[in-house]
Every structure is written in structure tokens, then in C-alpha cells.
Amino acid sequence: MKTVLMVAEKPSLAQSIAKILSKGNCTSRKGLNGACSVLEYTGSFQGQTVRFKMTSVCGHVMSLDFIGKYNNWDKVDPAELFSQAPTEKKEANPKLNMVKFLQVGLRAIDPVFYILSHNIDGYSSLASQVLDAIQPVMNKGSVREQSVYRAKFSSITDTDIWNAMNRLGEPNRNEALSVDARQELDLRIGCAFTRFQTKYFQGKYGNLDSSLISFGPCQTPTLGFCVERHDKIQSFKPETYWVIQAKVFKGKDSPLTLDWHRVRVFDREVGQMFVNLAKTSREAQVESVSKKEKAKQRPQALNTVEMLRVASSALGMGPQHTMQIAERLYTQGYISYPRTETTHYPENFDLKGALKQQINNCIWAEEVKALLSTGLNRPRKGTDAGDHPPITPMRAASEAELGSDGWRLYEYITRHFIATVSQDCMYLQTTIDFKIGTEAFSCSGKTLVSAGYTALMPWQGIPLEEAMPTCEHGDTYTVDEIKLVEKQTSPPDYLTEAELITLMEKHGIGTDASIPVHINNICQRNYVTVENGRKLKPTNLGIVLVHGYYKTDAELVLPTIRSAVEKQLNLIALGKANFQQVLQHTLDIFKRKFHYFVDSIPSMDELMEVSFSPIAATGKPLSRCGKCHRFMKYIQAKPSRLHCSHCDETYSLPQNGAIKLYKELRCPLDDFELVLWTSGARGKSYPLCPYCFSNPPFRDMKKGMGCNECTHPSCQHSLNSYGIGQCVECESGVLVLDPTSGPKWRMACNKCNVVVHFFEHAHRVQVAQESCDACDASLVAVDFNKTRTPLPAGETQHTGCVFCDPVFQNLVELKHATMRHPRGGGARRGGRGRGRGRRGNPKKPKDKMAALAAYFV
DNA sequence: GCAAGGTC
Numbered sequence: 001m002k003t004v005l006m007v008a009e010k011p012s013l014a015q016s017i018a019k020i021l022s023k024g025n026c027t028s029r030k031g032l033n034g035a036c037s038v039l040e041y042t043g044s045f046q047g048q049t050v051r052f053k054m055t056s057v058c059g060h061v062m063s064l065d066f067i068g069k070y071n072n073w074d075k076v077d078p079a080e081l082f083s084q085a086p087t088e089k090k091e092a093n094p095k096l097n098m099v100k101f102l103q104v105g106l107r108a109i110d111p112v113f114y115i116l117s118h119n120i121d122g123y124s125s126l127a128s129q130v131l132d133a134i135q136p137v138m139n140k141g142s143v144r145e146q147s148v149y150r151a152k153f154s155s156i157t158d159t160d161i162w163n164a165m166n167r168l169g170e171p172n173r174n175e176a177l178s179v180d181a182r183q184e185l186d187l188r189i190g191c192a193f194t195r196f197q198t199k200y201f202q203g204k205y206g207n208l209d210s211s212l213i214s215f216g217p218c219q220t221p222t223l224g225f226c227v228e229r230h231d232k233i234q235s236f237k238p239e240t241y242w243v244i245q246a247k248v249f250k251g252k253d254s255p256l257t258l259d260w261h262r263v264r265v266f267d268r269e270v271g272q273m274f275v276n277l278a279k280t281s282r283e284a285q286v287e288s289v290s291k292k293e294k295a296k297q298r299p300q301a302l303n304t305v306e307m308l309r310v311a312s313s314a315l316g317m318g319p320q321h322t323m324q325i326a327e328r329l330y331t332q333g334y335i336s337y338p339r340t341e342t343t344h345y346p347e348n349f350d351l352k353g354a355l356k357q358q359i360n361n362c363i364w365a366e367e368v369k370a371l372l373s374t375g376l377n378r379p380r381k382g383t384d385a386g387d388h389p390p391i392t393p394m395r396a397a398s399e400a401e402l403g404s405d406g407w408r409l410y411e412y413i414t415r416h417f418i419a420t421v422s423q424d425c426m427y428l429q430t431t432i433d434f435k436i437g438t439e440a441f442s443c444s445g446k447t448l449v450s451a452g453y454t455a456l457m458p459w460q461g462i463p464l465e466e467a468m469p470t471c472e473h474g475d476t477y478t479v480d481e482i483k484l485v486e487k488q489t490s491p492p493d494y495l496t497e498a499e500l501i502t503l504m505e506k507h508g509i510g511t512d513a514s515i516p517v518h519i520n521n522i523c524q525r526n527y528v529t530v531e532n533g534r535k536l537k538p539t540n541l542g543i544v545l546v547h548g549y550y551k552t553d554a555e556l557v558l559p560t561i562r563s564a565v566e567k568q569l570n571l572i573a574l575g576k577a578n579f580q581q582v583l584q585h586t587l588d589i590f591k592r593k594f595h596y597f598v599d600s601i602p603s604m605d606e607l608m609e610v611s612f613s614p615i616a617a618t619g620k621p622l623s624r625c626g627k628c629h630r631f632m633k634y635i636q637a638k639p640s641r642l643h644c645s646h647c648d649e650t651y652s653l654p655q656n657g658a659i660k661l662y663k664e665l666r667c668p669l670d671d672f673e674l675v676l677w678t679s680g681a682r683g684k685s686y687p688l689c690p691y692c693f694s695n696p697p698f699r700d701m702k703k704g705m706g707c708n709e710c711t712h713p714s715c716q717h718s719l720n721s722y723g724i725g726q727c728v729e730c731e732s733g734v735l736v737l738d739p740t741s742g743p744k745w746r747m748a749c750n751k752c753n754v755v756v757h758f759f760e761h762a763h764r765v766q767v768a769q770e771s772c773d774a775c776d777a778s779l780v781a782v783d784f785n786k787t788r789t790p791l792p793a794g795e796t797q798h799t800g801c802v803f804c805d806p807v808f809q810n811l812v813e814l815k816h817a818t819m820r821h822p823r824g825g826g827a828r829r830g831g832r833g834r835g836r837g838r839r840g841n842p843k844k845p846k847d848k849m850a851a852l853a854a855y856f857v
Numbered sequence: 858g859c860a861a862g863g864t865c
Contacts, residue, residue, distance in 0.1 A: 190860030
């Protein structure tokens with residue numbers, strides 16, 4: 001029997017499609033990467049009985065990046081990223097081993113396979129990436145491109161999937177190319193601008209509150225929306241206006257407040273004139289009474305962006321958090337797939353079944369029972385984007401099993417679902433038109449007829465109002481009060497997250513899956529902060545950036561920046577434009593924009609100067625520069641660094657910790673004063689030389705290394721002086737004595753988070769020259785306090801191996817990990833001669849200076 | 858350390 005391979009774009013799709021095509025009769029097993037399943041069944045293909053093997057990829061197989069050397073920010077001019085810098089495709093998620101998984105899957109089949117997908121983007125990335133991945137296998141002749149088919153469907157329903165199978169198409173290289181082009185454009189443009197502006201502003205200002213000043217075709221317009229609203233608020237000038245306030249009554253009824261038909265006037269004199277005209281009459285005549293029954297429509301089925309909007313505005317949950325919760329609810333089987341643009345239930349969707357699941361939940365049991373007995377209302381027609389069915393509850397749940405936020409989101413999704421099959425909300429709108437003198441007024445009110453779906457979504461309900469009086473044309477009311485009231489227009493408020501989502505959706509910025517990411521980005525980069533009511537308030541940095549773009553090249557921040565490029569890309573997909581030409585043309589435009597931006601940066605700088613202080617004026621003196629021997633300033637704002645204003649040089653420092661001066665000791669290589677880095681929580685610390693940290697002195701050292709990784713053969717602060725032995729957990733780390741840790745002495749791995757506590761109440765701990773015969777670790781000499789020594793017979797001094805010495809063993813306590821190191825006379829084990837740390841280099845250098853020279857780059 | 862896009 002022949003075997004046909006089918007590849008869907010994600011595991012959930014493979015599952016549901018295999019279920020449909022096999023009519024529920026398929027076997028399922030996990031693939032070698034643990035994420036994708038392989039589903040098998042027997043069926044018919046082109047008139048033959050064949051074995052179908054259905055599997056999937058898991059998002060994109062490949063992603064694009066620059067080749068290694070172009071990722072060095074210091075050595076590459078960002079302008080080179082537009083053309084010179086070569087890119088390469090890398091496996092998007094190496095852990096999944098997708099390429100190997102596909103190749104193995106393919107080897108076992110006969111030369112036919114399908115690619116299944118619902119949208120162009122998904123399809124193209126899938127098709128081209130799968131084809132690329134299996135190219136080596138294809139060349140061996142087992143599969144030719146002609147035997148690759150594409151099944152394109154617009155919804156995951158029996159009919160649609162079967163139709164797709166019966167009308168197989170061919171992969172479309174153009175669509176794939178258009179996706180490739182977008183990827184390359186986003187990468188080159190985004191990275192070039194990000195690197196340039198980050199480096200430029202970071203080198204100039206000391207109190208920028210962001211370590212990365214990013215730019216991107218989605219995130220920047222997203223920020224633009226927030227700043228646009230900020231500008232409206234700032235430039236808002238309140239205007240005074242006047243309204244006529246009129247109250248009338250009839251008999252003993254309570255008075256009615258009327259709305260003026262002219263609404264308002266901006267001139268007091270004019271307003272007064274109208275009041276005078278109205279005051280000519282003491283009575284209000286009822287001109288007409290209208291009563292209309294109106295409907296408030298039940299909601300459409302729920303898609304992702306609507307869920308995100310409501311979660312933000314009503315539940316106070318941010319989009320990123322909401323998606324995490326939704327993902328969890330989905331994998332636990334409580335709700336359907338949470339990423340969808342579709343607001344239309346598939347034809348065969350079992351609405352009743354889904355509703356029945358909810359019959360025992362006391363919150364909505366009554367409504368559910370009523371619906372099941374009277375019949376479900378037909379859901380409103382929505383749009384079918386062809387991706388996944390709308391978001392619906394899949395099984396009953398309780399607050400206890402879901403946890404607070406999980407339950408709140410589930411509750412909303414369920415209420416929304418029930419609402420979609422409920423009746424519309426019906427109400428009566430009554431409007432009474434009055435005339436007082438020459439002026440027309442009216443008053444209107446809504447009375448609930450039937451709550452319909454608002455019983456489940458009470459926040460959308462008709463507010464209870466005082467009933468409208470019964471009256472008819474010709475009735476007369478007495479004027480109780482009529483006066484001119486002065487009011488002021490008020491500014492708009494900051495953009496809410498929900499409004500931002502709407503704007504992004506409208507302008508095609510991001511997708512259902514990426515909108516939360518972009519919003520999260522502008523928060524993390526400190527461009528906006530989330531205020532009460534999930535309103536997004538731009539920071540100084542965010543405002544200055546956007547104003548700067550407006551000043552130099554507004555297109556960089558306008559939402560059209562994306563749509564213009566999209567148009568070009570679309571031409572590639574349609575085969576009307578050439579991939580290379582569009583890519584070159586667009587890159588050319590943006591390269592010019594980039595150079596113009598670089599040239600105009602001084603005008604953006606004028607804005608920065610107002611909000612931020614120059615680096616030389618920031619920070620406090622901390623340690624001495626090795627070149628000019630003047631004090632350098634420590635700039636605490638992220639990214640924390642040292643700045644020598646005399647040399648005009650900036651030296652980076654390790655982040656997320658505190659920096660202190662380290663006993664005024666100096667690095668023997670460059671004379672810079674050492675500083676001590678201390679992490680807060682873990683209590684790990686090590687000294688470092690500010691110069692070596694950015695400019696590694698030896699060939700086996702990399703940027704960002706402290707003295708605890710320094711291979712200097714003789715320096716008293718180096719790994720060679722304080723290194724004790726191999727890390728007990730990680731492969732390449734060395735446990736290094738922390739010379740500042742006393743009196744509770746400890747050693748810490750110079751690569752991972754392992755910290756080993758050893759001697760308490762010791763006033764001196766030293767790493768000896770000798771090493772342990774059993775495990776090769778350096779011996780440690782300890783001097784305990786006389787009164788609190790743990791040594792037998794009140795001894796105060798002892799030298800031994802911390803791992804093997806019977807006296808020391810019990811004093812060693814490993815934190816964050818379990819001990820794997822051989823203890824007490826155990827056999828020798830790995831590490832010897834692996835070239836690690838001090839003990840990996842068994843021969844001690846005879847001539848220290850010669851060794852030193854050999855080390856230099 | 859950069860983009861945006863999928864998904865786990």
C-alpha cells in the first residue's frame with residue numbers, strides 16, 4: 001500500500017483534519033520532537049487505497065537572521081544591514097528539530113504529499129519551508145516537486161476539508177516569495193534603525209530609561225497611536241459653551257429635564273437671546289410623542305481581538321496575559337482554539353451540545369435551560385476568515401479548578417457564547433418633543449421590553465431609568481425652570497488598550513497573534529506605561545521618539561508605512577512583480593530614509609535634550625579610569641555603565657545587580673580600578689575590570705566576563721587565583737571562591753547559578769596552590785575563629801579538598817541544585833584534562849610573563 | 858542586545 005504524507009501548519013490543525021478525513025478512525029502518536037503528532041489512517045487517494053500519514057509543523061520552521069559577524073553592534077555600520085549584510089535561514093525553534101522530523105517522515109513515504117493550510121501566510125511559510133527542509137531528500141529522487149499538492153480550505157468543517165481534498169492545487173512559489181520578502185524587509189529595516197538610534201542616544205544621554213530603543217514597522221506605529229492621543233490631550237484648549245437647561249412638570253409628576261435641540265452655542269449673548277425667546281412662554285407644548293421598539297443586537301461569535309478588547313476594558317487583563325490564560329484554558333480543554341479571526345460558527349457546529357455543557361452552572365443555568373427548551377436563536381452572520389471556529393467553551397468548569405483569572409476569562413467567554421444564541425435585547429424608545437416659546441426641546445428614554453442576551457451580559461443592558469410619562473400631542477407642561485448654563489469642553493483621555501487594539505486592527509498593524517506582542521513591546525521598552533483603567537500613557541522617551549520621527553520623516557511612524565509595503569508584497573504574491581525587484585526597490589527607499597534620518601538626527605536630538613541629561617552630567621563618581629586616572633561616573637539608569645568624561649568613553653557593566661568599588665584594587669593589565677558586581681536575590685558577586693569586561697584581554701575570553709572568568713595566569717583576582725573546581729551542575733563552569741563573601745563563605749559557579757555555601761565563622765579562606773589527588777580540585781586553606789571552630793579538638797586551621805576531605809565535606813551546602821560531585825574518596829571522574837579552569841591546565845606556567853604574552857590576543 | 862510572524 002502506498003503512503004501519503006500530509007503536513008498541516010500546526011498540531012491542532014493536524015488533529016482536527018485527520019479526525020474529519022478518517023471519520024474518527026485514526027491512530028495517533030507523538031512525533032520525535034514531542035510537540036507534533038503523527039496521525040495515521042487508511043483511505044482512498046486517486047482511486048487507490050492508501051495509508052495516510054498526517055502530521056504538522058509547529059509555527060514557522062525557519063526564521064531569518066544576519067550571518068554571525070553582522071550581529072556585532074560595535075563593528076558593523078547599521079547602514080550595511082540594508083544590502084551588504086548577508087542573511088541566513090535558521091531553524092526557528094531548534095529544540096523542535098523540525099527539519100529532521102520532516103525529513104524522517106518523508107523518507108518513509110511514496111512520492112506524494114500534501115500541504116494543508118488556510119491562509120496565504122500560513123500556507124506559504126509552510127509550503128516553502130517544508131519544501132526547503134526536505135530538499136536534500138527530494139533530490140535523492142524519492143519525492144519530486146510535482147508530487148507535492150496543496151489543499152486549501154476556508155474553514156475546518158467536513159464539507160470544506162473534503163472539498164479541498166477533491167480539488168488539490170499546486171504550491172504557489174510566488175506567495176511564498178512574498179512572505180520571504182516581508183521577512184527580509186522587516187529584519188533589515190527594523191534592525192538598522194534600532195541599532196542606530198540605540199547606539200546614538202545611549203552614548204549621549206545618561207538617564208534614558210530604556211536599554212534598547214527599538215524601531216519596527218508594527219511597534220512604531222503602535223506607539224504612534226498612543227502619542228497621537230497624548231498630543232491631542234496636550235494641545236487641547238478648553239472652550240466655553242452654553243446650553244439651555246429646561247425643566248418642566250405636569251400635575252404632581254416629578255419634573256422632566258429636557259434636551260435643547262440646538263444642543264449648545266459658543267456665544268453667551270446668543271445663548272441669552274434664545275433663553276429670552278423661550279422665556280416668552282410659561283408653558284411647554286407637547287409637539288409629538290413617538291414610541292419605537294428597538295433592538296440591541298446579540299453579539300457575533302467571539303474572535304481573538306474582541307476577546308482581548310473585553311479582557312482589557314472589562315476584566316482589566318492585558319492582552320499578553322489574556323493570551324497566556326487563554327492558551328492554558330485551551331490546552332486543558334476548557335475552551336476552543338483561542339487564536340482566530342473568525343466570528344461565524346461553522347454550519348455543522350454543535351451549538352446545542354456546547355450549550356448543554358453549561359446546564360449545571362448555577363450562574364447561568366436558568367438562561368441555558370430556558371434556551372434549550374424554547375430553542376436556540378440563530379447566531380448572527382459573522383465573517384469566516386477560514387482559520388478556526390470562534391472561541392467557545394468546550395466543557396463545564398468551576399472557579400475552583402480554573403483559578404481567579406482563568407475563571408474570569410472563561411466566564412466571559414461562556415457568557416459571550418450563550419449570548420450569541422440568545423434573543424436580542426428589546427426596548428422601547430420614547431421621545432417627546434416640546435416647544436417652549438420658539439425653542440424646541442425633547443426628552444427621551446428607554447424602557448426594557450425583554451432583556452434577551454443582556455441577561456448574560458448585564459454590562460450591556462439598558463439602564464433602569466425613570467419611566468417616561470404618558471402624554472400626547474397637544475398636552476401642556478408648566479415650565480419649572482429655564483436658564484443658561486455655562487460649560488466647558490473637556491479633553492479626551494489617554495488611549496485605552498481596547499481602543500488601541502481597534503486602531504491596530506483597522507490599520508492592519510499586526511495580527512490576532514501578534515497584536516499583544518507589539519503592545520507588550522512598547523511597554524517593555526518603556527515607551528508607554530499602563531495606567532489605571534488600562535490606559536496607555538506615553539513616557540517622555542516614547543513622546544520624544546514619535547515627535548522626532550514627525551520632525552524628520554513622519555512616514556516612519558504613520559500606519560501607512562506598513563500598508564504601502566504590503567501592497568508591493570501583494571504584487572509578488574500575485575506574480576505581478578519580481579521578488580528581487582520589489583525587495584531591492586523597497587530596501588533602496590528605506591536605505592535613503594535611513595541616511596536622511598541619520599543626517600537629521602540633530603533635529604531629533606533637540607527634543608531629546610529637553611527631556612534627558614547628557615551622559616557627562618549623569619551619574620556619580622565611582623572608580624578610576626585606567627587611561628587618565630580620573631574618576632569615572634557610574635550611571636545607574638538602564639543600561640547601567642561607567643562613563644569617563646575626560647576620555648569620553650563608556651564602559652558597559654553587568655546588568656540587574658548592584659555595582660560597588662572593589663577595595664580600590666586595579667587590574668594589572670590596564671590599570672582600571674576593579675568594581676564589584678552583586679546580584680540582589682542570589683547573593684552572588686564577583687569583581688570585574690570595566691575595561692576587560694568590554695574588551696576581552698585574552699583570546700579565550702569573551703565580552704561580558706568578570707575576574708571570575710579571567711584566565712590571567714598570575715593576577716590575584718583571576719579565575720586562576722580563586723578557582724576551586726568544576727561546577728557540580730553545568731558543563732563548562734568553574735566554582736570560584738567569592739573573596740567578599742566572608743564570614744559566611746561561599747563559592748559560585750562562573751557560568752550558571754550554582755552557589756555553594758561552605759565555611760561559616762572563618763576569618764580567612766584561601767585557595768591553595770595544591771590540588772586534590774582524588775578530584776583535582778584546588779585545596780582550600782581555612783582559618784576558623786577560636787571560639788566557634790567546627791574542627792575537632794578546637795583546631796582553627798585546616799587545609800583540604802572541599803569535596804573530598806572528610807572534615808570539610810559536612811560543611812559544604814549546595815544551593816539551587818543537588819550535589820553530583822563525587823564525595824569522600826570517590827573515584828576520579830570527568831573534568832580532568834578537559835581544559836577547564838585552573839585544574840584543567842595541569843602544568844603550571846614556569847615563566848609567567850611568557851605565558852601572559854601567549855595569552856594576549 | 859535588533860523586526861515580525863507563527864506556536865509550545
